[in-house]
Amino acid sequence: MKQINVSQITETVKKLCMDANYFLNEDIVDRFKKAKEEESFGMAKNIIDILMENADIAREEKMPICQDTGMAVVFVEIGQDVHITGGSIEDAINEGVREGYEEGFLRKSVVADPINRVNTKDNTPAIIYYNIVPGEDIKITVAPKGFGSENMSKIKMLKPSDGAAGVKKFVIDSVKEAGPNPCPPIIVGVGIGGTFEKAAFLAKKALIRPIDVENTNPYYADLEKELLEEINRLGIGPQGFGGRTTALSVNIETFPTHIAGLPVAVNISCHATRHAEACL
Amino acid sequence: MEKRITTPLNEEKVRNLKAGDNVLLSGYIYTARDAAHKRLVELLEQGGKLPFPIKDETIYYMGPTPAKIGHAIGSAGPTTSYRMDSYAPYLIRYGLRGMIGKGNRNSEVISAMKEYGAVYFGAIGGAGAKISKCIKSSEIICYEDLGAEAVRRLYVEDFPLVVIIDSNGGNYYEIGQREYLNSLNTD
Numbered sequence: 266m267k268q269i270n271v272s273q274i275t276e277t278v279k280k281l282c283m284d285a286n287y288f289l290n291e292d293i294v295d296r297f298k299k300a301k302e303e304e305s306f307g308m309a310k311n312i313i314d315i316l317m318e319n320a321d322i323a324r325e326e327k328m329p330i331c332q333d334t335g336m337a338v339v340f341v342e343i344g345q346d347v348h349i350t351g352g353s354i355e356d357a358i359n360e361g362v363r364e365g366y367e368e369g370f371l372r373k374s375v376v377a378d379p380i381n382r383v384n385t386k387d388n389t390p391a392i393i394y395y396n397i398v399p400g401e402d403i404k405i406t407v408a409p410k411g412f413g414s415e416n417m418s419k420i421k422m423l424k425p426s427d428g429a430a431g432v433k434k435f436v437i438d439s440v441k442e443a444g445p446n447p448c449p450p451i452i453v454g455v456g457i458g459g460t461f462e463k464a465a466f467l468a469k470k471a472l473i474r475p476i477d478v479e480n481t482n483p484y485y486a487d488l489e490k491e492l493l494e495e496i497n498r499l500g501i502g503p504q505g506f507g508g509r510t511t512a513l514s515v516n517i518e519t520f521p522t523h524i525a526g527l528p529v530a531v532n533i534s535c536h537a538t539r540h541a542e543a544c545l
Numbered sequence: 546m547e548k549r550i551t552t553p554l555n556e557e558k559v560r561n562l563k564a565g566d567n568v569l570l571s572g573y574i575y576t577a578r579d580a581a582h583k584r585l586v587e588l589l590e591q592g593g594k595l596p597f598p599i600k601d602e603t604i605y606y607m608g609p610t611p612a613k614i615g616h617a618i619g620s621a622g623p624t625t626s627y628r629m630d631s632y633a634p635y636l637i638r639y640g641l642r643g644m645i646g647k648g649n650r651n652s653e654v655i656s657a658m659k660e661y662g663a664v665y666f667g668a669i670g671g672a673g674a675k676i677s678k679c680i681k682s683s684e685i686i687c688y689e690d691l692g693a694e695a696v697r698r699l700y701v702e703d704f705p706l707v708v709i710i711d712s713n714g715g716n717y718y719e720i721g722q723r724e725y726l727n728s729l730n731t732d
Contacts, residue, residue: 306725312669319672323620329610332620332673332693370619372610372693382580384692413625413647413670445718446625446648448670500726504647504670505718506707507725535671 266348267401269545271357274349274405277543278361278391281407282337283369285541286329289320292475293452293513293536300450300510309508313450316503316536331537334371335409337362337391338469344400355393358405363387374412394466408473408540414447414533420465423527432457432529433492439531440496440512445505447533450513452476453496454532459520461528467518468532473540476514489515549703553601554642556662562708564715568666569703574603574645576697578624581688582632589635596687596696599636603643603666608693609683610673618683618699622673623647626665630654637663645706655714666706667717679704 294317301313323330339358343349366373366388375389376382419439423431436455443451456467479486492515502508513536522528550558552572562568575597577585585595606626610619626646633644634657642663647670658665668676682700689695709717 306728308721309725315669315672315675319669319675322678323674326674328613328674328677329620330674331671332608332610332622333624334610334620370611370613372608372619374608374693384694386692416625444649446627448647500722502722502725504667505722507721507723509725537671 270351274357275361279365281541282365285539292477306508312503333411338408340406342404346401359389403545417443417447417533420530448535452538453515455517456530458522464528464530468530471516471518564717566708568706580694600640606646620673623668665710667709
């Protein structure tokens with residue numbers, strides 16, 4: 266049985282926290298270039314240029330792309346044949362976040378209690394999702410999530426009769442209502458199906474799929490394209506200053522659901538949709 | 546064409562700004578976001594004195610990342626402004642002239658801006674690394690216990706901003722989006 270010491274997990278999480286915050290992923294850089302070509306509006310082109318220049322500065326100087334270096338969302342896929350040694354995996358992940366945010370000059374944005382708000386000063390605890398999978402590897406994805414866009418996210422329990430039209434309307438209305446607040450251009454994570462909390466989880470999960478990879482089901486791949494087209498006809502544009510590029514991508518994830526329900530969650534993310542992965 | 550403006554502002558400077566104006570702002574500004582606003586307004590409600598003079602000053606809704614050695618500040622882009630909407634009218638009544646952030650404001654804030662003569666600037670959200678280059682100094686002046694949310698006094702040079710809402714209630718989000726949609730119809 267493969268053994269992985271928790272110190273390796275801490276080191277990995279620490280590095281991923283920094284990498285995710287400094288380096289804008291290539292799929293997003295590529296989509297920016299394409300968006301700029303498709304954009305007819307001068308101000309919108311300027312904003313895209315500024316955001317690309319910002320990403321260059323961040324990469325070169327190892328500086329966070331955005332001051333909101335997020336709450337650390339960590340997805341862990343644990344092979345069922347792995348033996349974790351040396352301590353608690355939960356503690357190891359949080360230690361990685363603590364060290365990554367301190368040594369990486371990242372902002373500590375977590376309060377210990379949602380009502381009686383005192384900053385934990387080390388950005389812990391992380392939000393951790395475990396998944397047990399076949400094999401003997403551990404795959405860790407760190408996705409720091411900023412709250413300017415998180416606050417614009419929504420969930421709704423639609424009726425089965427609402428169907429695709431109801432889903433589309435809810436997604437579009439959510440983007441419209443968010444307007445300039447989440448720093449467009451945005452990436453729209455959509456979770457459809459499951460239960461109340463599963464839909465929200467799927468929407469989050471959709472955001473860590475690269476935007477140049479479409480849903481494997483052709484029906485949902487088409488729905489992603491259709492929604493993106495429609496969102497980019499709203500005119501909100503980069504920063505909300507007008508333009509075509511309101512969204513860079515719509516990523517949909519689905520799951521079977523109950524005969525009585527059609528849960529839909531929309532998790533909005535800005536262009537700094539950060540995620541960094543590693544396999545142990 | 547960019548307008549060069551220096552802080553402190555005054556009513557005349559503010560009344561001359563129109564939604565959509567590109568501004569390069571220089572001078573001292575203060576940072577405050579959610580937790581600091583709560584404390585500032587509680588102080589005013591209890592008849593206390595603010596920890597910094599607010600008349601004609603500008604507040605930047607921002608909490609930076611820590612500065613690396615040799616840098617004045619870390620990444621330093623705007624946070625979403627509507628969370629400060631329940632506090633901003635108080636501060637405007639006490640003389641606040643300028644706010645820098647991103648996103649929509651509510652009607653109470655806009656009414657106070659019109660009545661007392663205040664302006665709402667937008668900085669580019671998501672460009673925190675680039676914006677840090679025009680911040681030349683930063684010192685914490687109060688609420689250090691709040692960490693990233695402490696109130697800081699910044700010295701900025703040619704900080705690029707757009708007037709989003711002017712002191713007549715003109716709104717650049719509405720103007721810009723209308724212009725774009727009209728540009729499609731005339732093609």
